[in-house]
Amino acid sequence: MTLIVNNLGFGYGKADILNGVDLSVGGNEVVSVIGPNGAGKSTLLKCILRLLNPGRGEVMVNGRKVDDLSRKERALSLAYVPQALPSRFPMTVFDTVLLGRRPHLAWRPSGKDVEKVWAALARMDLDALAMRDFDTLSGGQKQKVMLARAFAQEAEYLLLDEPTSNLDLRHQMEVMNMVREYTETTGRGALVTIHNLNTAARFSDRIVMLQEGKVHDCGPPADVLSSENIQSVYGVVVESACVNGSQVVIPLRVA
Ligand SMILES: Nc1ncnc2c1ncn2[C@@H]1O[C@H](COP(=O)(O)OP(=O)(O)OP(=O)(O)O)[C@@H](O)[C@H]1O
Secondary structure (H helix, E strand, O other), X not given: OXXXXXXXXXXXXXXXXXXXXEEEEEOOOEEEEEOOOOOOHHHHHHHHHOOOOOOEEEEEEOOEXXXXXXXXHHHXXXXXXXXXXXXXXXXXXXXXXXXXXXXXXXXXXXXXXXHHHHHHHHHOOOHHHOOOEHHHOOHHHHHHHHHHHHHHHOOOEEEEEOOOOOOOHHHHHHHHHHHHHHHHHHOOEEEEEOOOHXXXXXXXXXXXXXXXXXXXXXXXXHHHOOHHHHHHHHOEEEEEEEEOOEEEEEEEEEO
């Protein structure tokens, strides 16, 4: 079971935004995509999902081209949480998460679908908010609801665009723990864009470091998060060291 991105290229206009991007995500794996603002992380996820049509390269999901998958097959393969959360979504939290079950639904939600929604809400500690209107939630609560929707979808790969950007430290840890637990208990994979290098290091099996639409480096966190790589890609002098088994990056100064 593997999601493979092969030589992907994309431009919004004439300028290349992504150029020759290769990466893979296996079952049980959490792979993070890091890189400076504008490096192309969100565009990469959108190209994998075919929300954008890449000019070059291909995306294979478990041996099949993503273009050959039907809408339903695609929804059963790839669950996406975008960076920009819907500002207006006139639904309860429960119904929002139930939308994640759409690829599994026959005529109407079965008892099993309802059970899966409650399980996803419980996993994100959102049970008490189930009947609240989505629009009335805080930014962090909305982000957790969208993640619960992705969990309820039970797709083979989670594609999460900055899933922790609105969350406080504890919720960042909880959410990333849940992503790990999801991959470990189901054998599924996750591709996560993330700005916080230490969170990426703590929770990822591998990191893909993007710079101006190209893969600068890819591998285990301890290799990719070297002070040389970070200075070259972010223009920041850092100290990078292993603490308690996880790579930790301390920014020192702008290079
Ligand atoms: N709809 C669009 N039309 C034209 N250019 C775009 C569009 N969306 C993004 N871009 C440009 O593509 C480049 C990559 O954007 P993208 O959002 O993929 O970067 P990112 O790495 O996710 O950035 P960030 O960390 O700031 O979220 C940027 O230069 C951005 O301005």
